[in-house]
Amino acid sequence: MARQTSASGFDNDDIVIATHPHQPSAATFRFPKQSYGTKLRSFQPSWFEKWPFLHYDETNDAVYCHTCLSAHFMKKVNIPTADDSFERIYKLENATVSFKNHEKSACHRAATEIIISLPSTTKDIGNLLSKEHATSKRRNRAAFYHILSSIRYLARQGLAIRGHGEDSDGNFIQLLRLKAKDDDNLSSWMTRKDNSYTSPDIQNEIVELMSSHVLRVIANDLRKSPFLSIMIDETRDCVNTEQVTVVVRMVTYEFDVHEQFLGMYGVPSVDAQTLTTAIKDVFERFNFIFNKLRGQCYDGASAMSGAKSGVARRILEIDPRALFTHCYGHSLNLAACDTMEQIKLLKDALGVSFEITKLLKYSPRREGIFLRLKENLPESTATGMRVLCPTRWTVRADSLASILENFQALQETWQESIEVAHDTETKARIGGVEAQMNTFDYLFGTMLGHMVLRHTDNLSRALQDKGLSAAEGQQVARMSLETLKSLRTDQSYELFWLNVNKKAEELEIGKPMLPRRRKRPRRFEEGEDGYHHETVRSYYLQYYNETLDVVINCIQERFDQPGYGMYSSLESLLITAALQYKHADDDTEALARYKFEMEEQLERVRAFYGDDFDKEKLRGQLVTFSLHFQKNTEKLEKVTIFDLRRYSSSLSSADLVMPATNATSERSFSALRRVKNYLRTTMSQKRFNNLMVLHVHKDYVDSDLDLDVIHDQFVAKSENRLRLFGKANEVQ
Structure with a gap:
């Protein structure tokens, strides 16, 4: 308990400051009514829930800030700099406005920080006021989650976040204002003049965190794939910048195929050296191993598929197993x-x-x-x-x-x-x-x-x-x-x-x-007439x-592309393995010939793929494959490489990882024209690339983008943010 007189001269002898703010309920206390014009007004107990720091004085029918008074009585606040928080902080005709203004005041923020940082010797007051601070953090965090969800929605849909000129005209601010109509807490947050966390820099930071989170999930999946294929293509955006799209194809152990867009990269030129460097940079950034690369798929431009110095040739020099296919769609x-x-x-x-x-x-x-x-x-x-x-x-x-x-x-x-x-x-x-x-x-x-x-x-x-x-x-x-x-x-x-x-x-x-029959020129008069x-x-x-x-x-x-030659060898190997049992009973010489051909083709495949396949294991799989067709002779004429999937996972992965077309890259160009149009030409390459990732990977944004993780990553960058928002799942 403490008694004090305020700096403004108000006598506070009757004010009792206990360890908890006094907050009587309507069931135990009848709040007096005061006349204001033609209306009678009284204090509303529901205000205690919105502003837990309120301390009600029953004797004087007055309300004070318990946090500020506690800090003042402990001589932790310089009185000449204090506002009227030590006296009544409301009038009944505009009470809620007074409470909101006081909560945002410098005095209240300073008192809150001081009380929260009290040593353990004053734990009784510290514990009490920490509840208020925890409540404040929960409200701040709830408002910040609106900011995160709004940015996620706009980025996913490929919509502009900022406006042209004033940021208040942008989709982001307008979306927050729309939400604020149904949320008083967000409405109060939007009235903050400072530290509202809606600036363009904050937007860029949040978009980057979301994009990085999605790419980490994708990269982890890609690194689990036994083989990878690379697909790139280039186009010009509306500001005449060469944009190179990078797509990586993977095959899971369940034979599910995924083509993942990894981003757009602005390059000064589209020559083979620059594009090859871009591919190497992507593999290094995402920690991919070139030894897993088994396919390339580009268009027919000389920079891509040039026989002497194209991108395909340069990658083949790194690993000859990275077969090149000229995109079948372009072909x-x-x-x-x-x-x-x-x-x-x-x-x-x-x-x-x-x-x-x-x-x-x-x-x-x-x-x-x-x-x-x-x-x-x-x-x-x-x-x-x-x-x-x-x-x-x-x-x-x-x-x-x-x-x-x-x-x-x-x-x-x-x-x-x-x-x-x-x-x-x-x-x-x-x-x-x-x-x-x-x-x-x-x-x-x-x-x-x-x-x-x-x-x-x-x-x-x-x-x-x-x-x-x-x-x-x-x-x-x-x-x-x-x-x-x-x-x-x-x-x-x-x-x-x-x-x-x-x-x-x-x-x-x-x-x-x-058509009219033309007369033969005189110099051609000799000889037979042409066909008519x-x-x-x-x-x-x-x-x-x-x-x-x-x-x-x-x-x-x-x-008829050179890269398909190895797939033809695989198919020939299967056909030979299936047919060798066709003559097992009636043609010993033919059986021996088929076995010799199978061994020869098996050696050719193993020599190309190296340690991708175990020769003895693959031979055993082919024997099982042959026995299957011995029992199903009607299928012998329809043997294809697809029939091996149930017998050899390694061969199936090497087959499936090679794409038929570069259509995923072409689809990303359509997304580019939605994200970067002539009204959004001033965005930086970094912001553009992050927005592209979120717009293209809508499924990941919906299922794998956890706002709690983004929140904690954001607040971890600053002590001030941590004090303001706390952790996502913080329990008080």
Whole structure:
């Protein structure tokens, strides 16, 4: 108990300061009411829960700060610098405002720190006031968790955190203000002028902690994988900076395949030396071992796949087992482009189609005319027009299909558009497109292109599966090639020819005609005449067969890669092991030959992979594999490398770790354009990379990003933070 007179002259002789603040309940004490204007007001007991430091004086119907009075009576506070905390700190008409202001005052903070740091000799008061401090930390921590969760949400969704100009206009502050409407504690926190922990520097620190936490989880998983593959690609962002994306592929012991994005790295140039250095830096940062690298997958740029000094060659010099595969998605795209370039009829048709989509999609007026006419057609479809993109992998067939489905609406659109066009150039373009669309050659070329691209687009979609390996990609490609080869028959062409003529008749397009026979130059008058088609059917049959031949050959050439040779050896080893028992009973000489071939192929595989496989263990697995097919002879003709997965985990991991495409890198470019757009060009590379990690790895942010861990890492960097927030699971 203590009695004191305040510096302001207020007589505190009746104030009793015990070890605990006096906080009577409504059940035991009737708080007196005072008249304020036309209303009667009284102290509310619920205030004790929000502000535990309140000390109620029943005699004077006054409220004091128990913390500040305790520090003052112990002569721990200089009275001339104290505020009116030693007297009444409230008036009934604005009590809660007074309590909030006092809680944030310098005097109260100083008294709280002093009381909490009291030695053990004054433990009675220290224990009491530590409860108040613990309550204050819990409130501070609850407000800070709102800050953490808001940043996590915005980063996960790829949304801007800061605003343009004033930070108060940004998504982060506005999201906190929205939450504060339902949380008085957060609302009080947001009124702090200092140390509100919402500044851009704090945002960067929190984002970095979250990103590092996600990457640590991913890196730990990658280090457990027996083998790894590397995939990189580059693009330019909106500020003309070369961004290199790094993706690592792994295989678990349960044969689950994962492709993990590790970040974007700004580089000064994209030459082979710089990109190789970037890969080495990533392996060093994440503590990966190059001896685990069994695959590389890049595009066909010379810096990546150059035979003499490309990235693939430089990595192979480090470890020859890191087989290189030119991304099958890029290879298929190039094969389709080669086909369209070599067949003149297709090249012209795609050129006209590209001009159609440009005239329509880049003019709101013409597109409005098209949509109006399309709605008025009796058999209008819901399919709209799609731009014929020359670089996308899987949209060309859809673009040609949209033209064929909206052919009549397009024809009417050109007739109306040419009347409202003003400049002669636009009129000429519209007139040229209209004239080309009314020719049989364009219709035939468009339908033929759609037929071919439909199959290549389906193959491309299948190849983009994250779990697909290079060997499986080859198998899928062979299936697509068989489908294309099946179209090169007279029956298939007859059906296609009938469909084209039926479509031409519906659209009132002119009938097909043979080209005019050219006169032979005089210098070539001697000798036999060249071949001339007698019918239009045979004339267009030549284009049909030539297109299928070219696309089949282009795909075969693009997919016949040196890196696949070892997978072919593995497949040959399996087939030989399976077939050796086919002649076990009736052909001893054939059995001996198969055994010799299996040993020879086994030695070739073991010599390449070295200590990855134990020769004797692998031989035993192959024997088990052979016995399986001895009992299931009907499967002998369908033996592939995939059949070994249940018998050899090491071979299966080496097979699965090699990706078919670099599609994950391409997907990260889409995320890049969401995270770093023209309104967010001033962010640093470090902040951008951290935001990319959180945006790409949404599943990890949802499942593995523990805010308690982030909180403790954040407060551990400063004693002031630790005093303000405490530990996440701190028990008082």
